[in-house]
Amino acid sequence: MPTLLGPDASKLRITLNPHPVALPNPTDLQFGKHVTDHTLQIPWSATHGWHTPRITPYQPLTLDPTASVFHYGFECFEGMKAYKDASGALRLFRPEINIARLNTSAARVSLPTFDEEQMLALLAKFVEIEGRWIPNIRGYSLYLRPVIIGTNPGLSVSPPTSALLYVVASPVGSYFQSQSQTLSPSGTSAPAGIVLQATPSARYVRAWPGGSGAHKVGANYAPCMVAEQEAKSQGAHQALWLFGDEEEITEAGTMNLFLVLKLEDGERELVTPPLDGMILPGVTRDCVLGLARERLPGWVVSERRITMGELEGAAERGMVEEVFGTGTAAVVTSVGRIRWKGRVIRCGNETSLAMQMRKWIEARQYGEDEHEWSVLVETLVQAPLGDKHQGEAEVELEARL
Numbered sequence: 124m125p126t127l128l129g130p131d132a133s134k135l136r137i138t139l140n141p142h143p144v145a146l147p148n149p150t151d152l153q154f155g156k157h158v159t160d161h162t163l164q165i166p167w168s169a170t171h172g173w174h175t176p177r178i179t180p181y182q183p184l185t186l187d188p189t190a191s192v193f194h195y196g197f198e199c200f201e202g203m204k205a206y207k208d209a210s211g212a213l214r215l216f217r218p219e220i221n222i223a224r225l226n227t228s229a230a231r232v233s234l235p236t237f238d239e240e241q242m243l244a245l246l247a248k249f250v251e252i253e254g255r256w257i258p259n260i261r262g263y264s265l266y267l268r269p270v271i272i273g274t275n276p277g278l279s280v281s282p283p284t285s286a287l288l289y290v291v292a293s294p295v296g297s298y299f300q301s302q303s304q305t306l307s308p309s310g311t312s313a314p315a316g317i318v319l320q321a322t323p324s325a326r327y328v329r330a331w332p333g334g335s336g337a338h339k340v341g342a343n344y345a346p347c348m349v350a351e352q353e354a355k356s357q358g359a360h361q362a363l364w365l366f367g368d369e370e371e372i373t374e375a376g377t378m379n380l381f382l383v384l385k386l387e388d389g390e391r392e393l394v395t396p397p398l399d400g401m402i403l404p405g406v407t408r409d410c411v412l413g414l415a416r417e418r419l420p421g422w423v424v425s426e427r428r429i430t431m432g433e434l435e436g437a438a439e440r441g442m443v444e445e446v447f448g449t450g451t452a453a454v455v456t457s458v459g460r461i462r463w464k465g466r467v468i469r470c471g472n473e474t475s476l477a478m479q480m481r482k483w484i485e486a487r488q489y490g491e492d493e494h495e496w497s498v499l500v501e502t503l504v505q506a507p508l509g510d511k512h513q514g515e516a517e518v519e520l521e522a523r524l
């Protein structure tokens with residue numbers, strides 16, 4: 124699909140919310156419960172490309188009931204976070220990866236792609252406006268949810284001729300705070316870890332070769348919920364997704380999965396499935412791999428296939444030290460047990476690598492370990508902005524962001 128260049132960040136128009144709400148108590152924050160005062164919205168049409176970007180007060184969308192997002196799943200999204208460092212400065216963590224991934228997701232479902240640098244500048248401005256929502260307490264952040272939807276009316280099954288990119292933000296504490304009794308309130312996994320239930324691959328498959336599993340498209344998630352609910356109704360926390368006759372391990376819930384195996388020579392192997400088109404290329408996954416290669420001398424770091432049979436065999440020989448999942452929401456989540464075909468595989472008692480990785484990653488996210496992965500929002504916004512007041516609340520930005 125031909126995509127016109129844009130959006131143009133210098134055209135951003137900002138209408139500040141005249142009624143900003145009182146900030147919630149930090150202890151009351153749950154994942155996705157509260158939203159901030161504004162959204163960033165950028166409409167697109169096949170005839171004009173990306174239209175004027177706008178930051179406006181948060182409000183419901185109005186869409187035609189035949190809009191293509193409602194019928195054929197023309198939707199993709201991202202999940203990323205903004206942080207406040209000890210000096211109060213706002214930071215994004217490897218945002219260019221999320222922005223690029225949103226583009227590849229959009230392309231996979233025939234939604235329009237965009238200029239990544241301009242999008243990042245717009246996102247940074249949005250974060251700056253919503254910065255007050257991040258409590259000045261370590262562990263808190265602002266979850267950012269960019270979305271692209273097909274908005275064209277009409278019931279024909281064809282690539283969208285109009286679309287809307289919008290961003291909502293939600294202040295968050297620790298993901299598992301309210302989700303699981305096995306995890307302590309500080310969000311660090313108790314040594315027990317969560318229980319995964321391997322999903323019977325004859326009945327439920329999350330992703331397959333040539334499918335869309337490597338992309339964050341909404342259509343991947345709704346069909347997974349029956350298996351997740353089945354796992355939960357049987358006392359597990361999340362589903363473990365397998366693929367194929369050999370029951371390859373792929374992902375757990377919406378996390379990438381890592382295993383720590385003891386090798387015959389006493390060394391360790393860190394294993395995660397390869398990016399073969401069935402695995403979501405997680406930012407956190409990439410961080411864990413990068414940190415392992417950088418900071419774990421002697422370890423074998425493998426992106427390779429691993430089957431349930433190999434895992435069970437290794438567990439029986441006492442060679443599985445640790446299993447953990449990774450994702451932006453919870454960073455690292457220890458796995459204690461995996462249920463498979465009526466059996467229980469114990470995933471070792473160690474949680475040391477999971478905890479170490481969480482510490483290393485968070486130190487970079489909060490700017491304590493100053494590193495190129497963490498980007499100061501102010502450097503993306505390229506202030507000073509020449510604000511020109513128009514009427515009551517509308518501010519037109521003249522300077523390029």
Ligand SMILES: *Cc1c(COP(=O)(O)O)cnc(C)c1O
Binds near residue numbers: 377449
């Ligand atoms: C978002 C997501 C992940 C984790 O990706 P991060 O970039 O680390 O947040 C893993 N698996 C699935 C299916 C996901 O949707």
